[in-house]
Amino acid sequence: MNRLYHYPLSPFSRKVRLSLAEKRIEVELVEERYWEQDADFLRRNPAGKVPILKMGNRTMADSTAICEYLEETHPTPPLLPQGADSRYEVRRLVAWFDDKFNDEVTTKLMGERVFRKVMGTGYPDSANVKAGSKAVKYHLDYMHWLLDQRRWLAGNEMSLADFAAAAHLSCLDYVSDVDWNRSAIVKDWYAKIKSRPAFRSILADQISGFPQPAHYNDLDF
Template sequence: MRTLFHLPISPYCRKIRLVLGEKRLPFEAIVERVWEERPEFLAMNPAGEVPVLVEDNGLIVPDSHVICEYLEEAYSDTPLLGRTLAERVEVRRLVAWFDGHFADEVTNRFIGERVMKRLSGRGNPDGTVLREGYAAMKPNLKYVNHLAENRTWLAGNFLSLADFAAAAHLSCLDFIGDIDWSRVPAVRDWYARMKSRPCFRPLLSDRVSGITPPDYYANLDF
């Protein structure tokens, strides 16, 4: 059975779970507590990070970007990168924006302080980091709202990896209750459409010890 080593509240892992679901590729998800630095896991991925996908034929594919490019080449029935060169640049640009810029400024601050510190026993959230995260969230979500207002899907008129990358980040932030949806109505409408896709269901039933998501987290009419 195809196996995904992951952490539930990681945007990079959630992106892969969504993409595998969208491409209808069945997999077993195994939680990997990366901070324990398990030698068998480090042998699979010297970078020591999740996600890592292991195919039935034994091929080990680490890193969410590497996994996405691999899945696109290996299973091209449900293409998620666009057709033309310009479309593919725009999809990959937005994925890089969410996984790089948005992660640095927003997601990693909240997930690092509120989730990873708790899970790995590294103390309490640092209020300064969270305040920086809130300050950065406003202009960044405004940019996403601008995209959602002007396009059917985030990268254009087709559903793409950009939507799954974005939904992965926002769903992590929503899990810990940190998004004020009333400020970004176009993002909320787009996210409601994403949330109602079958591939999203497993994410909505994620539970993490010690963290209770808000009631509307799993609600499709939030």
């Protein structure tokens, strides 16, 4: 049985979960409190991060390398389009969310409001929370601008770029940090993603100490 070591509110884990589910690759989920870095976990991944995917006798780390691997070994349905130009645009946007959005928004909001409590590293830094709340607006506006020209974020087909974005936004949405009224276009896009079968397991996530808000798994949010 394939196994994914993950943390429910890790956007990198969620991106891989969405890819696996979309490609109908069955996997057993194992929650990993990766910051506690026990010896067994570090043996599986010396980088000390989630997700880690165990498939057959391979143990794989790094969400982007894993998604490229899944695309090469399970090409249907495709999450990267045909053509170098279109593939570039997907990869650029995956990096946009996993690097820039993560630095400017996810670590500032989730990092301060959730992970500090879960990991026991003190009180939220309000300057970070404020910076994250400001930055998320700019990113939603950028998504609005993209989606105003295209059906999906990187083009007219759904791709890994949509999953990367939805992975971050769904984590923030779990703690009610997304103002869906800012853009009807972005809200429609999220409603489309949210109603996919691949999203079900993510909508069922429960994090102890953080009850799921009512709108989180509501398809008519």
